[in-house]
Amino acid sequence: MSQHCTRRWWLGAAVGICLILVGFGTSFADPPVRDPLSTWNDSPSKKAITAFVRRVTTEGPDFVAVDDRIAVFDNDGTLWCEQPVYVQVAFALSRVRALAPEHPDWKDRLPFKAVLDGDHRALAAGGQKGLVEIVAATHTGMPVDEFQSTVSAWLHTARHPRFQRPYTECIYQPMVELLAYLRSNGFKTFIVSGGTTDFMRPWALEAYGVPAEQVVGTTFKTRYEFKEGRSRIIIQPEIDLVDDHAGKPVGIERAIGKRPILAFGNSDGDFEMLEYTTSSPGPRLGLIVHHTDAEREYAYDRQSAIGRLDKALDEAPRKGWIVVDMKSEWRQVFPTLKQ
């Protein structure tokens, strides 16, 4: 081969190598940047969240190992709409109506009579005790899988009275994005809710990307049963843990066994969870959804019977908790419905 040709050969080889490298380089590069928090305005809360995530995922004094990146989220009023009544209460009332034919005595017996008559005043008069009776009658005494099937079936047909869409479409799109954003940064995301674990597990994966084993909630005692070759877990009419207020850190310790580094709530029921998360050395972030948007969702705080936010709102500045103003900080509230 002439020297000339040899040089050409090498030139060709080099160009070939370059072409390939450019090709691979392109295919390896990140896809065009899409904002993972696109439904959040570029307001203080979003900046605080992204700054925190950068801080704990960047090598340095505040770096947090992946195993310790635990984020906990309240559900009602934090991940989905809790007005005009908690979704689980709407479910329980609907179950009373559905089960009434099997319980003829209910039509004369409070609190069931109040539900069947649509008598909200009598129902409210029954207070906590009445509600416990309703929950026991509709949530216990059956296998867990049977209860969960009932929940799934109900969610399939029930509609939010104001928004006329399935409750699982009354979840907050900015929070769904935040959960995914945290997970893509190595966080494990947990739900820690006053609602019952059994009620949330059937749909939390599809709605939030949170698997059953990362759903922590109020629990009933259960017992194991093996009968005619079938094994089942039967829900007992006895509370095991009320996962609210001081019960939230207890539930977190029991289910997770680590102190979270990020907690997100919306009411005084989340106070202790926020406090437990943020009152320890190292980088910590506490956040509160403030419902300020009567037009797109609801506006309520100190005076609300559901999701009352009073003490936590007062303490937030002192504790360094970030109060997210729904109206000004969320570009969109609910997911865009698929046509």
Add this chain to the structure above:
Amino acid sequence: MSQHCTRRWWLGAAVGICLILVGFGTSFADPPVRDPLSTWNDSPSKKAITAFVRRVTTEGPDFVAVDDRIAVFDNDGTLWCEQPVYVQVAFALSRVRALAPEHPDWKDRLPFKAVLDGDHRALAAGGQKGLVEIVAATHTGMPVDEFQSTVSAWLHTARHPRFQRPYTECIYQPMVELLAYLRSNGFKTFIVSGGTTDFMRPWALEAYGVPAEQVVGTTFKTRYEFKEGRSRIIIQPEIDLVDDHAGKPVGIERAIGKRPILAFGNSDGDFEMLEYTTSSPGPRLGLIVHHTDAEREYAYDRQSAIGRLDKALDEAPRKGWIVVDMKSEWRQVFPTLKQ
């Protein structure tokens, strides 16, 4: 450029591209195949395990989605040595001796007196009630993090009386490999043990690769405390759940919320967990470690006070559970000690 040279140029480019592709191909290829279960002999149990994993991870009628690939493992006698006494009992007795100076009354009070005198007969005579008293005195009434630090410190210095190595080096190497093998096939691996959650969480990640939130065990009730700017979870002297026998499926439901597809135990205490796992449609695998190796570890089953394996051994053939013969199926029992 002459036609000759142009051809050379193309030839060079092609060779360049090929060189690069071969290079990338090599770097992308799997590393040289290393058996992930190298301490298992190629015996029936290993074949059954690998066949099961292939079955549930291969597209087809028995494919199981990653989210449902839940595997549960007993700890004592399944993942680590439980003879001559449960490690947690050795820890409790050691704590009684360490705390004795703060409790002068213990030297005259059973069951503590029996521990301090090394009087095993008196200790055994105290039975379950005595043990509960010892556990309450050594495991409760303190913050969880303080208890866990005590466990870590003890494990650092304590040695197994026969093998003269740290207890965390008396884990079973074949099981450590199996846990990793399952995880590399998309499984989530959980510990479900009669031992307490608080006792296992401090070391389960390092020993088994199982994070705190995947450790399910016996629990005490706890309460949340906020004092002088510090928040803590205090362990109460009251049992919350005994995660043994029928308590295991209950613990699984509470912590995981899904029926596992694989369960591994070694004693009758695991019977209900094995039964719950395997008595449901779809691919299921139940396994039992049979301690048959008096030379390298221990040989015991029906007559043992610790880790009795009787009913489950009888039922195994009928239930399709695989009994792993330690002596013939495990090439190695404990990890090779680092020098």
